[in-house]
Amino acid sequence: MSAAVEAHGIRMTYGSLVAVEDLSFAVGAGEILGVLGPNGAGKTTAIRVLTTILSPTRGTFQVAGVPHTRPAAIRAGIGVLPESAGYPEQQTGEEFLRYYARLYGRSRTSAAAVATALLAEVGLAERARSLVATYSRGMRQRLGIARALVNDPAVVFLDEPTLGLDPAGQRQVLALVRGLARERGATVLLSTHLLAEVEELCTRVLILNRGRVAAEGTVSEIARTAAAPRSARVRVPAERVEDARGALVGAAGVESVEHADGQPGGLVVTFASAGEESGTAAVRALAEAAVPLLAFELEGARLSDAFLAMTGAA
């Protein structure tokens, strides 16, 4: 698979402050790359470099096959939703999109057509002629995503698109992001703090910490490399909890089994070593003991555990 975005040794400084150091990664066409990191990790700076807003102090990159030495050509082929983007309050959603479509060189007719189509795509068709001032935050973010698509970009950069949105708004935005890759075939670089959604949505993850790459790979690759302790939370019917405990204590790879505080039927299982095999053995032991399993969750196998371990943000 050819790389849609490729960065080599990017360094970006603001005076004496190093915002990004030795940033190297690649993401293939049609992939969704989750860019994660605590506040100040360099996510926004990295996106600004890759979208040619900032010139890197050192390093090279290419976006959609265009080298960093041709910033205008890169901008023509990408879509960007900046962090905390503002919107002209006195324009309607339709006028706003038409204007941006014209900035990308579309004719008046084409700009009007693309504005109408995109407003429908992001679910704002009914508010097309309302002033942006009357839009909710979630609607503005969807309008921002529509704006990022006016040039039918090969690569889309979304910097914290769910920031400040309620759960319903977050769902809507993330559904749009999924559609960008699946239906449009665009490569998406998504900076966010919503780890659960990244796990569900992203094909690859890039974790930044203090300007450096802390990890890069698929969600499962990164989760496997996490230094988090491996354990599992089990929930069975309260009247069968002792049966379950007995079955788990004898299972291969299980080090200890404790009652979960304040949870009737809840158990915490600690494995002797990390690895999904131990979890499988524990589930098999419960099945063989005919104990109904209400819930089973491996801890230390989730992206959030890896994130906390790698960024020291626990």
Added chain:
Amino acid sequence: MVVAGQELRDLWLGGRALLLTFALSLVLSVVSYLVATNQALNYLEQRESVNLTLQVAVAVGALLALLAAADTISGERERGTLESLLVTPISREQLSAGKLAAALSLWAGAFLVTIPYVWYLGRGIGVVGEALAAGLLVGTLIAVFLASLGVVISTFSRSNRVSLSVSLVLLLALFAPTQFPTSAKQGWAGDLLLRVNPVTAGEHYIGKIVVDAHSWSHDASWLLSPVGGAAVFALAAIGAARSISLRGGSSS
């Protein structure tokens, strides 16, 4: 140009420019009433009435262009819309040029509003055509100079408030010599002060055409600083566009 077109729509259809030109028409109405009254009482020559009104129109029209220009880049920065513009394929120079052109439309509007006042005050003595032509020429040069200055200030200002404040202080400094007593304007130092300042030089030139009925070429040297100021600052505004940054100040 797409940026200029959108800016013009925002300025004029958004109502801001219409409001400002309406305010200008109120100012000109008051000035015209006062000079017409003085003219009737023989305190003021008819040509002087035209000159005074035209100079007020040029000053206020250029002020409007400066105010609009001072909001261009810093305003986008403050509203959080600058980054979205910078990631489009248009160059930063195109962005500044489009916004500068839209800001200058305020001067064009101000000039159109001025025409009936000059016609009314100057009718019957054959000065209207020359006065309007001189006003258009000098006013355009001063407006280009001031609007370009406003764009440069806006490019480097971290906030809109700073941009507007600095622009207004500079404007007052440039217009201050017009209020100096005649004695301060005499001698080589006074003459130099008036000539190097595009605003005072331009207004002096208008006075020579309208009041003294001089030929256009007779005092053409007074146009050097308005022409130079307009050219230098227009180029500076476009050149400074390379330094447009998200934070303001020096390029980041």
